[in-house]
Amino acid sequence: MIGKLGQVMVYVNDQDAARRFWTEKLGFEVIAEEDNGQGFRWIEVAPSKAAETSIVLHNKAFIAQMEPDMNLGTPSLMFVTDRLEQLHGDLADKNVKVGDIVPMPTGRVFNFADDEDNYFAVMEKL
Template sequence: MISKVGQIMLYVNNQDEAVSFWTEKLNFAVISEENNGQGMRWIEIAPKKGAETSIILHNKAIVAKMSPELNLAAPSLMFFTENLENLHKELSSKRIKVGDIVNMPSGKVFNFADNEGNYFAVMEKINNF
């Protein structure tokens, strides 16, 4: 039986730029980095505070060669924050492309784009999560 989501694979064109985006602009931490010595490198990142799930940054071109049948599109991810307005202002000040804050039945939400144009969403969750 599956008990939780462990890792999410994110296939990127430039791993170093992706690491910089997530760590410098979103304050994620690098958890680990592996390299098999044959071109396959993966970097595990996660929010610095309380993350149970991490993101693995893979080189899209290398994975496409190894497994051409895989769907390498960015996953649709929803992140949570306790203060949506502050995060929206912070990301905007860092020149990250952000969408408008929208009121949804489940709470306030906005989207943002990474340095490769992949969009992700953030929802305000005030409860302990």
């Protein structure tokens, strides 16, 4: 039986730039980094080492070459915070593209984009 979501694969054009985005702008930590020396490299990031779910940054071109039929689109991820307005302001101050804070039936949300214009969302934890 499946007990939890462990990792989410995000396929990017520039892994080093993506690592900088997630660590420097979002405050995530690098959990692991692997490179087989033959082009297969991945960088695992998460909000903390104790997080149950992490993001694995893969080289989009390399994965497309290995698995031509694989869907390399950006997953729709919803993060959760108890400091929505502070996070929104912090990201805007770091020149991250952020959307407006919008009220929803489940709480307020906003979206943000990484440096490759992949969009993600953040929901306020009530």
